[in-house]
Amino acid sequence: MKWKKQLLSLKAYQPGRTINEVKKQYGLEEIVKLASNENPFGCSPKAAEVIRNFSNSYALYPDGYAAELREALSVSLQVRQEQLIFGDGSDELIQIISRALLHPGNNTVMATGTFSQYKHNAIIEGSEIREVPLIDGAHDLNSMLDAIDDNTVIVWLCSPNNPTGVYINNQAITDFLSKVPKDVLVVLDEAYKEYVHAEDYYDALALVKEHKNLIVLRTFSKIYGLASLRVGYGIADETIVKVLDPARPPFNVNALGQAAAIAAVHDQEFVKHCREANINGLQQFYRFCEEQNLSYFPSQGNFILIDFNCDGNEVFQFLMEKGYIVRSGVPLGFPTYIRVTVGSKEQNAGVISKMEEFLAAKAALS
Helix, strand or coil, rough: CCCHHHHHCCCCCCCCCCHHHHHHHHCCEEEEHHHHHHCCCCHHHHHHHHHHCCCCCCCCCCCCCCCHHHHHHHHHHHHHHHEEEEEECHHHHHHHHHHHCCCCCCCCEEEECCCCHHHHHHHCCCCCEEEECECCEECCHHHHHHCCCCEEEEEEEEEECCCCCCEEEEHHHHHHHHCCCCCCCCEEECHHHHHHHCEECCCCCHHHHHHEEEEEEEEEECCCHHHHHCCCEEEEHHHHHHCCCCCCCCCCCCCCHHHHHHHHHHCCCHHHHHHHHHHHHHHHHHHHHHHHHCEEECCCCCEEEECCCHHHHHHHHHHCCCCEEEEHHHHHHHCCCCEECCCCCCHHHHHHHHHHHHHCCCCCCC
């Protein structure tokens, strides 16, 4: 087969361990999964009701234009319907953007220590990748500007950043966007936007109005709790959407996902509840880290990256055998860390108690 040569050394995305897989392997009856930044409270009751009562014919294709969801988001976000593009999760939108712009001979700029799919898709398209290391978990925007040249076509920003949870503040992103060449697309990935509580966070939709080379990506997989239905969307000037849309596969967002997302948009009280619970959950982890003298990144997402000063795989394995699935920092570029999704108050207390057991066991061996 005459494969693209870059595919031959590329590995597929490695998701976290599944609950059933871990139960079977370790003979456990109960597992708490805190590895994939899913919402521990599920989805809105309004969305759950739509899912239970969904009666559309499964033999029919979904609305390829997502007209009703488009209208609902247009009203909620106060943007024009032509400014929206939908994907099978925001991951597909990253793929669509990469397919539309990247090719051998041009380059793309991104942080290193960020969401893996920016680099993954750039490798597939054969574009040169220019990675800029994070500084204290944050994007080094000045160095990213320095990395841009005449062959740069995309700059990727993740705010709050996955896996560190660190955000870009309003002043920093405003200055950055004013200096990026107008023919370079800036992709601002806001998968965790609804969890943000920082007072100096920017208004992405206001930035879209001002900058015609900016697209903002969001998802229903995180705070909205609809990860299994795979619905993501982008917001940009309609000139960008018009060019990107032909690269979007037909009927790419399923009918059930569209219906549930509409209901989710109309339940902002649920979103508010989840945000407040997440803030309280983060405080549980901050207290643990400070009591144990562990370094961590203050997070604006629904996860926290904690440095255990040892192999992250070792911590991951210990917690998994105790019934808690977290994410090792090793494949994320933080080899002595683990990333933990913020769960319910009880789930957080449970995993923290097992972390304390791990630290006690390590101390006993030293």
